[in-house]
Amino acid sequence: MSIQAATPQINATVTASAGSGKTWMLVTRILRLLLEGAEPGSILALTFTRKAAAEMQQRLSERLYQLATVDNTELTQLLKELDLDTHYALKARNLYEAHQYCDYPVRTLTFHSFCQDLLARFPLEADIPPGFDLLESADLLIQQARNALYSEATLDMQGELACHLEQLMRLSGGLFNLDRVLNSFLQHRSDWWAYTDDNEIESSVDYARQQLAQKLELDTDQLDAAQHYNAFFSTRTIEQLKSYAKLLALNPTKTNLQKADRLTCCLAADEPGEHTFTEVQACFIKKDGNAYALKDTPTLRKKLGDDSADTLLELHELIPARIFSTQNILKKIHTYQLNQHWFYCGEKFIEHYQTLKRQQRLLDFTDLEWRSYKLLQNSENALWIQYKLDQQIQHLLIDEFQDTNPTQWQLILPLLEEMAAAESEKQRSVFLVGDEKQSIYSFRRAKPELQLQATNWLHQHLNARAFPLNKSWRSSPAIIHLVNAVFQQDQFKLTLPAFEEHHTHLEQLPGKVEALPLWHMSDMGEKTDGIYCRNPLKQPRPEIPGIHQKEAQQIAQHIKQLIHNKTPITQGSKTRAINYNDIYILLRKRAHVADYERAFREAGIAYLGTNRGTFLSCLEIQDMLALLSTLLTPFNNLALAQVLKSPLFSATDDDLQLIAAVDNGNWFERISQLAENLDKTHPIHRAAHYLAQWHALTDRIPVHDLLDRIFSDADVPGRYQRCTPEPLQARVAANLTLFLEMALDLDSGRYPSLMHFLLYLRSLQNTQNDAPDEAPMETREPRVKIMTIHASKGLEAPVVYLADTISTTRDKSSLSTLIDWPVEDRRPAHFQLIASARQQDDFTARLNQLHKNAQQKEDANLLYVAITRARQYLFISGCQPDKGPFTNWYQPVFTALQSLTGNQDDEHLSYQFAEPNTINAALDDTHEKENMDNFEIDPGLSRIIDKQKTQHIKTAQTTLSPSYADKQLNYHSQGNKETDEDAQQRGIAIHRLLELVISDSSHLDSELFKSSTLQRVANEMQIEISPQLEDWYGIALQNIQHPRLKHIFRPDNAVHVYNECPIQYLKNNSLVYGVIDRLIVNENDVIVVDYKTHSGAHSDNLKELSQNYPQQMQLYSDGISELWPDKRIKAYLLFTECMELFQMI
Known part of the structure; x- marks a missing residue:
């Protein structure tokens, strides 16, 4: 890596390939600036995401802390890496403290944060409301603007807006496409503003029309298609068509005769027009848009003669050329008409959208960029504002420059121009990092060509030097060799012409x-035939x-x-x-x-999925929405049926049929009638009880409090967890928590009623971009x-x-926005809506092809980014x-x-x-643990605490080792020799299975419960689901269901029952601690049960096996007697293999 790029005295542009350490280089540049005496507040680092800005700030703090805390030897080495000597050691030591307590620290911002700060400082100059709020989710406001646009049109059905909307809908192909093209215009509003800014014509729409007509080389006085049909059907052309038909009939093939008859019939019309042109076109042009071929063959010349054949061949070339020319003119007219309506309606749409934001004192991200651009470029105070910024920004660093869009570049350019014009004695610097190969955000208007433009500009005006970084700190040579082998192929030489061979610092890393x-x-x-006329109630879709x-x-x-x-x-x-x-x-x-x-x-x-906007479609959230709908409208039988079938109540189909059989009232009333004759544990009785309570609270407490009550009363998270397969449990729990949070977070919980809350959620569900995502799963389990x-x-x-x-x-180019903004220009050179493929004129097709070429390049970039993640x-x-x-x-x-x-x-x-390295770290090492390796603990916390005398309740292994067992207890059969590891695994599994099965004994017969329980245990123990694990599940199930053990696992009159109960107490000044597997507190006694999972246990050797555990059970009993001194203590060992209790006390 060239450390020269971090030298503060030079301006630098860095082309950094994937994994080559560009963020390290950028942070190093900031460190060098600070060490050279630059004021922290004079350094501005810009990037494109909040995550990247936060990471940049975090890395800077970490490296400053490292300089402050390492010993002198390490500090010398770190300074050497920065290309500095030991004269900087003292300053390096003090930088961290100075950074922490600095009034104006180094700023690492996103472009939008920078714009927001700028506008907040100069609101009057930018003509925006002071104290504006940022609009991050705009879909609802866009929908309101669209409704306002349509409402304005319907107020005057003969007005200009209504006519333009009607024509735009007709030309674009319907209402769906109308919404699509209006949204496209709104998304490119900053390009539209730039395109029509400071033009000599007052109306932006008129200016855009005029520019489009010039580009299409179209005379606006000749927009009537009939003129061009008449021009085509000149006397000369009609005679040529008739001659062509006659000559074609002389070569009497079936196709030729059909075409000749078709031409003769259509030319007989008194006033040839669009229909006649279409008929003629069908005789010469194929459906794919190419002309029919007519070959010069001996047969043709034999039948027609040389002169007639030459005439026919000449006409076959001449007439299609005229058809193509007329087609192109007609397509240009279509393009012009489509766009003139689009310009007008789009401008109106933007006006409504901007008005709604202005009324609510809102700015969106596009406003931030455009208003900042106007403030720095064209406002009356632009020079003064540039001067004020110039005094504060002495050092500008920009990361991921390939993602810059033209507006952002025009926004930065005044700052760079001011730097270039400043006094030479002032220490100023610019540092840009990017990589055109990693530009994959064209849908966000990113223009990777701006990186080369910026590099050239900085070289010309600020004498900047270019530094390539192509050596990876991330990937194994296997990955780098593949990158080189892929992108040096011929097919990528056109899309990635500047690709340079990559290398890696990790030369020995296997891959x-x-x-x-x-x-x-x-x-x-073979594809199976579909099932027709199936009964969906009896036969599911295959x-x-x-x-x-x-x-x-x-x-x-x-x-x-x-x-x-x-x-x-x-x-x-x-x-x-x-x-x-x-x-x-x-x-x-x-x-x-x-x-x-x-x-x-x-x-x-x-796994962690990648679904976006699917939160409100998740089953658990749909159940919550159905529940709230039921409470709001109790007569909604369908919503109530969904609630009853949900895990909240777990009603069966028979239960629903029971409700349906009641004659009078809606279902909400029927369940109340049925509940009187049903057991309290019956789903219908529970539903009637809770729904009545919650319905009474609907208009009395806020929505969040109501949901909190529901979650508490019905144990919502627990019920859904028990009914959900283990891999999805974390996601369901996170979604339910997020739903509860939304009631409080949305508009700060100020919704006055449950109805408004439901309406808001449904409106979110109907938006394309604002629909909430599923909650991130909070789990430490690897995924x-x-x-x-x-x-x-x-x-x-x-x-x-x-x-x-x-x-x-x-x-996908049909009905999309086509913008041509040369990187050297301050505004777009062209702005239009692309017509459908069949209606594209030659000018539009040429520009569209350039756009497609850029998309092919981005597709290659996408492959490059994907490969280099490994x-x-x-x-x-x-x-x-x-x-x-x-x-x-x-x-x-x-x-x-x-x-x-x-x-x-x-x-x-x-x-x-290379061969893979030998494993030398624990199997369960995680990234979090590894990140803690270098964490230094405060010396005060490292003081040795006086050791307290403790006594741990000795718990024997869940099964004894074979050697020990054979020698001491001899309980194993000859064919059942377990290793220590096998016995321990068996014990852990059976203990965990007993705990899980006991916690939800109502679903013991459910295959879903069994599979989810086995999967959960397998994931926790990092083992596969095997027949052995299923056998252990069977042992757990048999113990719980055994009649002799009913008082242990299904006690009738127990006051309290605890599983895996920790116990800790002092005895003779020693701390005793342990875990009791099962504790049952009855009216007069307390039962202590410890599970023993010896695989060789049977009724004849229980006494022998129990000889190791008297002390353990006595300590348990002593501790329990401290808690319940007035109760009799009974202590048992439960041998799960033979399902027998052995009383110890």
């Missing part, structure tokens, strides 16, 4: 790249696994194999076994994410992370699966669609593997660099 077998549609077998689900199942099995093989993961000097946290599944889009999630659930793999490549930007993982690498593509292992998978067109990432990776391995024959290839 592997593997292409998993590609799935083809032929692998799916679920046929799709090709993406097959691919997902393959990935799931491959992951389980990696876990089973304890694949080594090396981090620094440690090598440990892989866990689920180490694995990312990267997808290009979310279209098939449900297939991958389903496959992981079926395989028992814990595979499924995410899009865009979401993975800036992240890394030891193991990456790049899935769905072959995906179908379609042209640290050690990269696995590529895909499924081949049966229809095209499609983009194929699998093939270039496979070709690269063929090149790296020299294997051109096999269909399954893998490339491995």
